[in-house]
Amino acid sequence: MHPVNAPSPHAVHGRAARLAVPAGLLAAVAGSFAYVAAVDPNEPGHYPVCPLLHLTGLYCPGCGGLRSAHAVAHGDLLTALQANAPAVLGYAAFAVLWTVWVVRTARGRPFRLDPPPALVWSAGALLLVFTVVRNTPFGGWLHP
Template identity: 40%
Template sequence: MVLCPFAALTGLACPACGGLRMVAALGHGDFAGAWAQNPLLMVGLALAAITGVLLGTRARPRVRALLARPELAWAALAVAVAFAVARNLPGVTGLGPV
């Protein structure tokens, strides 16, 4: 079993904890199990796939311009931090890892 260094040091789940099990569950077609491991990475994976498809269309210049904006990186960081805090709050369930 692969251990998360952040979880090993702090006892808290980082935003990526459960990601490897999520990918394994997706590989077996278990979407519910994958969602239970890490819903944030599931959404991120879907957004990455959509972005990849859009980069192959006429929308490529607009998508590239959007991806180059620093606000997008800051927003992604803010979402990851909020997710990490929320999944470590007592009594919060459904944010994995299981």
């Protein structure tokens, strides 16, 4: 017999099964950050170069993302922002969305990510502006 307020073993197993995917994703992201923390992207030869940078000399919106992740993993937020500010915003957005996903999933509620088109277009436009500005002479402070 179970106490009145205790969850049944089926409910506990169901919650654990529902949380398996978010836990797996967190493990993959944490493992990736741990690898980037251990293998410094500032030292040449560890990671492939950006094809756009290699072929054209232009920085893509992702250039500096590994350096940014390395700095975040070492707790250096200022260096991370200097390497790639949109990446840092992406890491923060992931953390918030993942937390909301876990809380909703643990409570048995569905989580659906359905951003309004205006938000998607605005984010794309900001990344485009960031990319153009970082490749101009006055945007040198945005170089990774």
